Amino acid sequence: MPLDIFGFRAMWSPNFIGVLVFIIVIYFLITIKWRHDFKNSTPLTRSEAANFIAAMILLYIIKGSPVNLLSHIMFTMHMVQMALLLLVVPALLIKGIPNYLWQFLINIPYIKPAFKMVTKPIIALVVFAALFSFYHIPLVFDYVKLEESLHGLFTFVLFLSGLFLYWPLLNTLEDQPKMKGLHKVGYIIANAVLITPACAMIIFAGSPFYATYTDGTVWMKAMALCVPADTLSGLTNLSGPELFTNMTPLNDQQLGGVLMKILQEIIFGIILARVFYEWYQNDRDNAEQITQDALLERQQLRENEYR
Template sequence: MPLSIFGFQALWSPFFLLLTLVVIGLYFYITSKKQHWFEETQPVTKKEITAFVSAMLLLYAVKGSPIDLMSHILFSMHMTQMALLLMLVPPLLIVGIPTWVWHKIINNRFIKPIFRFLTKPLLALIVFSGLFSIYHIPLILDNIKQNELYHSVFNLFLFISAVLLWWPIMNKLKGEHQVHGLSKIGYIIGSAILITPACALIIFASQPMYATYSNGDAWLKAMELCVPTSTLSGLTLSGPELFTNMPVMEDQQLGGVIMKIIQEIIYGVILAIVFFQWYRSEQDNAEEITQKALQDRQAYAANK
């Protein structure tokens, strides 16, 4: 059965598209016309523009295009959506928003203490991994998928936790929590390890875990999150099997695999960038590092 039966609004979310374009327009307006609102401004770079626009277009693709509709039909598409939303959009946003804009935002007297606390590297790892794992507990996910308020609130907090996760390794602001050098590699590997149990449970489960992808009534209720009720009431639907030939178990297992594959690809790219940055820094500062090591050795020998 074609997805077109759900209508243009469900497929392309025109209001979300309009909002995305407005945000991109505001970005260019603020960074080019309203720099006097900020301190120590610099011209926005092509790298920042590309990263921000890419983040917004990707956000629309996963939350406003047919991908979002498909994520309510196939669990594998849900996990694809989650992987891109949580692993790729946040680092692009952090890079895309100029440091002087970030400085203005996070130095607000109400935001600053909370932000500083939640961006502590270890805490950021635990919070994100915990929320991700809790989200994919069957009872939790099924309830969230069938309640618009729960769905919006939990997804917002999960996305914010992803931004906090990426902040220590992506931000360039002085005085903010940052993970440097090879410690970044340990941080990224730690993040990959912490969400592995949730993916493993999904991949190796012996039966379908989620009613919203296997039970017709629960699935129809979940579809109300992305399809107008008036449209659904005019359709005769029994379940997601109308739109796919993939068995529920295979779809579920594929979802867990997709999450890990996308995560490993993104993390692998970040790890490569971090390693080469560290290697280049070591080469550029080799003489200084050697001199410091000699001085430390001499000081140790003198005090021995």
């Protein structure tokens, strides 16, 4: 059955396009026209603008295009949506928003202490893995999917946890703690390990977990999150998501878990490659200083031995 039975608004989310265009306009006004109102402002770079625009485009694709509609029909697409929303968009935003704007936001009195706490590597790591795993507990997942406001709030909190997760890895602010190369590697590997149990539970299940993808009545209620009520009320002949896919609910669920894990490994692999490259560049550019430090440390050890 074609997706266009749900209508243009459900397929393309024109209101969401308007919101994203408004955000983009505000972004360029702040970073170009009004940037001198901020302390230590710097000219907007092409890289920053490209990262921010890429984040907005990707955000529209996963939350405004037919991908969003499909994520309510197929668990596979839901997991692809989660991977991109939580593991790609936050990284693009961190690199797309200039440092002086991050500095302004972080230094807001009530935000500063909270931000400092939630971006500590251990806390960011555990909170992200815990929220992701908790969200995909069947009872929680089905309940959240049926409450529009709760679904929006939980998705936003998950997104923020992804932002906090990436902050220790990607931020370049001078007064913000930064992780060293080897610590970054361990951090990325630890995150991959921590969300593996949730993915494994989904992949190796012997039966489908989620009523929002298996029970026709519950599924129709969940579809209200992305389909206008007047359109949905006229679709009385729909029995369930099986009308739009040839996969069984169990295969759909298992494929979703596999794709989530594969996409996570690909994304983290790219970040690891970048970490190793920066590590190599730093060693090459500062080879002389590193050698001098090593020799000095060795000399000090020898002097201590003779004492």
